[in-house]
Amino acid sequence: MTKLLNYQQLGQGKDIILIHGLFGRLENLNMVAKALAEQYRVTSVDVRNHGDSFHDSVMDYTTMAQDIVELMQHLAIESAVVLGHSMGGKIAMELALNCPEKVQKLIVADIAPVQYPAHHNKIIAGLQALNFSTMKRRQDADKQLAHYVDSLSVRQFLLGNLTNENGNFSFKCNIDYIEKNYANIMQAYQGDNQYLGTTLFIKGANSDYILPEHRSNIVRLFPNSRARIIQGAGHWLHAEKTQAFNRSIINFLTAR
Known part of the structure; x- marks a missing residue:
């Protein structure tokens, strides 16, 4: 039997899925979910081995992206805007690259599709x-x-x-x-796919998770991407500069 991620839904309208980072839980993005729920149906998830979701010894990005697909199928969500922070951003990117039909627009908060050194x-x-x-x-x-x-x-x-x-x-x-699974979590995207949908990368100005040398990888995988820098914010940009972060997302979603 398929194990489903724990989730919470707020609001009504077009679907947005929020995915938290390493050692996090869905509550970490509540300040984003509440703002978006005024116009959208927001589904916040606990990824496997986090929050109230199931525990499993397998934890690679292909598998974690498939967890999102299976939850979407359970909730009858054909496609959605997908937003991920940090590790959640890598899950969101994996989902967009492997199942582009599931992702209407992609928002990646302070992470790049690259290998990171061990730092936890x-x-x-x-x-x-x-x-x-x-x-x-x-x-x-x-x-x-x-x-x-x-x-x-x-x-x-x-x-x-x-x-x-x-x-x-x-x-x-x-x-x-x-x-x-820590080596898997730090790993770069392993495939050759491209996501051609509209993508927003949001970087905290004081964070070193997205660097100039990552640009070529980002453009290769996400050719229809743009960037937004949140001044005065580090890696936890959604918590440190919530209004600016939420405004960036809403502007991106409503832009023609």
């Missing part, structure tokens, strides 16, 4: 080291994670996955499966 090793080690048996409060998890992750904002983002049922703490992401 301390985060993964810290999350794997969490000792839930000794936790009495959420602050206990933060203290443990602080030995591995200096940034308070990053720790707060990660610990948004912490759940507490009857005093028993657990973590929503399957960190062991993420660690096993």
